Amino acid sequence: MSEIRIEKEGVIARVTLSNPGKLNAIDISMWHSLAQRFAELSADQDLRCVIVQGDGGNFAAGADIDEFASVRSNHEQGMAYHTISIAGALDAIAACPHPTIAAINGVCVGGGLEIACACDLRIAALSSRFGIPINKLGFPLAPGELQGLLQLVGKAVALEILLEGRVFDAVEAKDKGLIHRIVDDVHAEARSTANRIAKGAPLAARMNKLLVRRLSLHPAPLTPDELRAAFAFFDSADYREGVRAFIEKRTPDFTGR
Numbered sequence: 732m733s734e735i736r737i738e739k740e741g742v743i744a745r746v747t748l749s750n751p752g753k754l755n756a757i758d759i760s761m762w763h764s765l766a767q768r769f770a771e772l773s774a775d776q777d778l779r780c781v782i783v784q785g786d787g788g789n790f791a792a793g794a795d796i797d798e799f800a801s802v803r804s805n806h807e808q809g810m811a812y813h814t815i816s817i818a819g820a821l822d823a824i825a826a827c828p829h830p831t832i833a834a835i836n837g838v839c840v841g842g843g844l845e846i847a848c849a850c851d852l853r854i855a856a857l858s859s860r861f862g863i864p865i866n867k868l869g870f871p872l873a874p875g876e877l878q879g880l881l882q883l884v885g886k887a888v889a890l891e892i893l894l895e896g897r898v899f900d901a902v903e904a905k906d907k908g909l910i911h912r913i914v915d916d917v918h919a920e921a922r923s924t925a926n927r928i929a930k931g932a933p934l935a936a937r938m939n940k941l942l943v944r945r946l947s948l949h950p951a952p953l954t955p956d957e958l959r960a961a962f963a964f965f966d967s968a969d970y971r972e973g974v975r976a977f978i979e980k981r982t983p984d985f986t987g988r
Contacts, residue, residue, distance in 0.1 A: 793841020
């Protein structure tokens with residue numbers, strides 16, 4: 732059963748992404764739960780740091796593709812899925828006033844990488860793997876999700892990740908600026924990092940987060956027409972072929988239609 736688990740150890744909270752048997756793929760209930768749980772953590776003034784991790788040796792394998800036919804099968808559903816369900820979760824993580832650390836091991840791709848990008852610090856095991864291979868599924872990255880990646884790694888790297896759709900190792904991820912450190916024991920290092928943060932002044936940490944976010948460049952929002960156009964792929968044959976091919980475990984045959 733999929734779930735978002737929360738454990739608190741003093742002034743440090745641990746958020747665990749769990750979807751056993753699916754490499755912690757994030758289903759729609761988990762996206763909604765992430766938004767709700769982070770809102771609760773944000774309101775807890777006693778906290779000083781939040782660690783986000785995956786269950787069972789992986790961080791997260793992106794969105795749960797098995798439910799696409801029921802939760803994002805057309806234009807309207809797809810826009811709501813990305814602009815409400817996913818955006819709500821990512822915005823809640825990014826807006827959390829407490830410092831956040833992504834403790835990454837195993838698979839960290841697609842929506843899993845987006846969750847990691849929404850955190851303040853990213854620490855990874857050498858065995859971890861990264862990427863956003865959605866070009867093989869027949870759809871682009873949603874505008875709000877692209878903005879987080881673009882602000883983190885810049886235009887050149889964002890395009891490389893999206894156009895090639897490769898899954899790459901932790902060393903390359905660090906070279907690209909996706910992660911801060913590669914360590915042997917990611918959970919021990921995340922805890923040590925959280926302890927160092929917790930020893931600092933919490934009001935200063937929160938103000939640093941607020942000012943960095945406020946002073947970062949933000950593009951003008953998309954117009955309603957631009958936003959709808961960004962999700963026009965939901966009506967394409969390529970989108971349906973990509974998802975069908977993934978579920979059937981075969982190579983997709985894209986036609987550009």
